[in-house]
Structures are given as structure tokens and as C-alpha cells.
Amino acid sequence: MREPEPPEGPERAEGPGGYDPVGPRRHEAISPTGQGGAMDLALEEAESLEKGPGPGPAGGSGAQEKARSLWSDAWHQLRRNPVFVVSSLLILFLIVISVWPQLIASGDPLQCDLSKSQQGASPGHPFGYDTQGCDVYTRTVYGARASITVGICATLGAALLGSALGGLAGFFGGWSDSLLSRVADIFFGIPVVLGGLVFLSVVTSNTVWPVVGFIVLLGWPQIARIARGSVITAKQNDYVQAARALGAGNGRILLRHVAPNAVAPVIVVATIALGTYIALEATLSFLGVGLRPPTVSWGIDISNAAPQIRNAPHMLLYPAGALSLTVLAFIMLGDAVRDALDPKLR
């Protein structure tokens, strides 16, 4: 979790690429967005990657060791990092129980017994019962599925859309680049919870897809900005000039030479964004516009438990703990990956 030194770039009053009303300033790694501090941190982590090429991505370790590629080098680094090991084991566990929740929870999350409403822990039901008399443990386990689904789908969507648009804009520049920056500014101007309330309150669907769609809609500009900056840095390298001199076309240069060297920051920001998207889904569900019953979701459970917090705090604490742990795991994973991919931090 060491912080990188901010790059000493040329003096610039605005963000990279001209006008940028919410762009980062010189000493600031990344500017704040409407998504709040967590997302700002995610962007800060990734932005540090795209700046100085440093000693060069590959072979940074010099003569003592055999030259390794950035990725195998990063993998060697990661395996020795306890933060990475712990968070990836946790994430693996979460993915397994979201696919097969019956592995550790034998009950049915929708089967409830009103006579047991708000009762505390009892044998076989370690987390007690909620207001409807449902087993809190079973519901907490089953709630992982909604969160992980929304998190992974939204991140995939936002990362693909954002890196495609941002990468193309950064590679070709010109009017498409300016257009992308303006469109991104428009999305940055809208506070994210507010936009979610407005957008999702008019949607009447019981599936996770409107929530995923909304998060992609507001999430892609951040990733596009990272991808754009990263591609602009990568395309100035000598090997790109060499490839062009050898007669390679735009498509080949972009896919074979620029993309593999520009993808690292996008991966880091996407990992951390996954955690923040899960928190965002829970917030929207909490406000009553995200996922809807009968979908089992931590946000809904917390929202239902909140008025009863005086009588039965356990109903709130367990789903809230699971949610926080999940978000923490993804943010720590992103942090560890960032550390491994940034050669300057060694």
C-alpha cells in the first residue's frame, strides 16, 4: 500500500488533453467525480500506472535476473503479497458461494416463519432471524449472488465500453477525442446516487439488468478517461513508431502494440471499481430503487432491518458485515495488483 510519487510532469493548469473541468490538477493524481471518495481512490490508483514509463515495463530488474515480462514479473510479486493472497481467496470463496450457495447454507432464503420474527441466534441458525422470520444466515449467503452478479456484469460492461471508446479516442485523437471528453464531463456532472434514483425509479423490472445497465451508463466515462490517458502514453513509445515505419496498419498497431501495453491501468481501476459498484448496488437497493424482492440482496435486507436496529441489531450487522467485507476484498485486490504492476514502487 505504498503510495507512488506523483509524476513531475510539465506545468499544466488543466487535466491531460486540454480543457477538463473536473480533470486532475498537477499535484493531484486524479480529480474527484460524482461517485464519491471510493471511486476517486480507484482512479488515483490507476492513474499512477499510466504516467512515467520508468525504467521500461519489461526487464526492469536489470542484469541480475533473467528478463521477465511485465505480467510474469507482476505475478511473481503478487504471489508473495499477503494482501493479494487473502483478498483473492476471499473473492474466490464469494464467487463459489454465489454460484453454489447450497454448499454452505442448506435452507431456503425465501422460506420464513413469522413466529420466529426477530429472534436471536439458535442452534442451526447462527445469525438469528429477521422481521419476517427468515434465517439471516441463509439470506446473507444467498445475497452474495446478486451483489457479485451486478458487480461483475457492471464492471465488464463499463470496462469494455469505456476502454473501447477511451482507447479509440486516445489513439485517433482529433474531434472524436474532444467529443468523448465533453460527453464524459456531462456524466461527471450528475451525482451518481441521484442519477440512479431518477433513472431506476421509472424502471419497473425485477431483474438485475436495469441496475447493471445504469451502473455501466454512469461508470464508463471514468474507465474511458483512464484508458484514453493510458493509450496516449503507450502510443508515443518507439516500438509503435517502429511498427508504423514497418507498414503496420492502425488496427494492428492498436491491437498488437498499444493495447497490451495500455491495459494495466484499466485492469486495476476495474478491480477497484468492482468493489465500489457492489457498494453502489447496495445503496440503490437500500433506497428502494435497485434490486427488488424477491431477489435476495444485502441492500434490501439492510434496508428492512434498519428500522428495527434497536430491537434486533443482528439483522443489520450480518448483511452489512458481508457487504463491507466483499467491497474491502475487491479494493484490496486492486491495491495489490496496482503495487505489482507499477515497477517504480519496487
Add this chain to the structure above:
Amino acid sequence: MGRYVIRRLLQMIPVFIGSTFLIFFMVYALGDPVAALFGDKAPDPATAARIRKDLYLDQPLWKQYLHYMNQIFQGDFGTAFNGQSVTSLMATAFPVTLRLTIVAIVIEVVVGITLGVVSGLRRGRSVDTSVLVLTLVVISVPTFVTGYLLQYLFGVKWGWVRPTVSPDAPFSELILPGIVLALVSLAYVTRLSRTSIAENAKADYVRTAVAKGLPRRRVVTRHLLRNSLIPVVTFIGTDIGALMGGAIVTERIFNIHGVGYQLYQGILRNNAPTVVGFVTILVIVFLVANLLVDLLYAVLDPRIRYA
């Protein structure tokens, strides 16, 4: 400087139009404001058509938007669901949210910078590591969880503060909500000032100050802190806009009748003028705060020159 401000103001216009049109589109085109007026009952078609005509809703969307913006610039924000004008709702809501924002910012500045300075000066030690872990944990716990937890612990269990805020919302009742609202930004301020302090501690002017024999306290407060706080100040400036719009969850938990509360009510009742009006003001606050921060940055750091 003057030309820069004019250029920035001109460039704000498309962003302002885009953001407000997006919200306008979501509210008026995706929802149905007339049907919302009737609640659960189905509206009589003739009455609905009449209301549509009266409210200018039978026109194409872009005409509605132009009409709406025209009205807004004449100071007419329309009528809220309870018959009050939206401007009077704003007059009661914005002062409350402004007070909440001030409390949150003060907490961010005092606690965030203190923690950042302490951990930045002891980089790599146990204090530093625990502060970093703490910020990670704070970021991971969503606002609505910390809100309910702190409300339960301080307001209900130990009874140190009132769990909910009265309609007047004096500063003394806003301390706990302010802490909840500030927490995530607080973590960011801590990390930002830590990085900045650790970077500047190696600068030549700090070494000179130490070599002159200045006491450590003076080196830190006069030389180190002054230069390291520039990025923090700029972050806090841009955070004002985010805090004012992002208080929906906090205001709901603590029953604060501010901007977030009114917006939430407006969205629940599908009252278009309230939602679009408040969002328009928030977008303006966000854009102006960003511009002011950029200008402030030039004042704080003389190396930056705007041509």
C-alpha cells in the same frame, strides 16, 4: 486570467446543457409526470390531456426543455407536489444542507489533514500502516451502514446525541450526520495529504529549513504543511459539490430536511419540477466549485499561470 475565466465559462455551457437535459430526459420522457399526479388512480383521459396542455407537456421534448430553461432563468422553478413553489422548498432545504456540508468539510479538514500529516511524517512505521488500513476499511463500509451503526451506538445505546435532527437543524445536532457524510472523503483527504507530505518532506526547502536549525514544529507547520496542502485544498473545493448532492442517504437516515430529503421526496412522488430544479442547481454548484478551485489553485501555487 480574465480570458481563461471567460473560456472556462463558455466551455461550461455545453456541460450544463448536457447534464440538465439528461436528467430532464429521464424524468419527463422515461416517467410520466401527469400519471404521477393521480397517484394510484388512472387519470381521466380528457383531464390528463388538459393538464398536459396546461403544463406544456404536449410539446416535443426539446421544446419542453427550452421552455423549462427559459422559465428557470426567469426564476420560476415550478410547483412541488404539496403546492409549494420549488423555490420556497429550496429556500428551506439549501441552508440546512449547507450547514451539513460545512460540518462535514470542517471534520474532513481537521481530522483528515491531522491523520495525513502524522502518517506522512512517519512513513512506513506502524502508525502509517494502521492509518492506511483504517482508510481502506472506512472506504469499504458503505455510508448507509456507518450511518445506522453510529446512529445506533451514539444516539440510541449510549445516548450522547439526539438520534435524529429537528427541522431547524442547528449545528449542534448536525455533528454526527456530518461525521457520517465526511467519512469517505475523510479517508481520501488523509491519503492525499499523506502522499503530499511524504513527497515534500524530501524537498530542498525542507532540508534548508532543518539545516537552519529551525525547530521541527516550525519546519512542519510553516514550510512543509503550506506547500503540501495545495492538492488537499483543491480536493476539498471540488468535494463541496459532491457532498451537497451525495447527502441523500445521510439525510434520509438522520431525517434531515435538506436537499437530499426534498430530492428523495420529489423522486418518490415523481414530481418533475422538484427533481429537475434541484438537480439544475446542484450541477451549477458543481461546475462553479470546479472553476473556483482551478482559480484558487493559481493563487495558492504561483508556479501555475493561466494564459
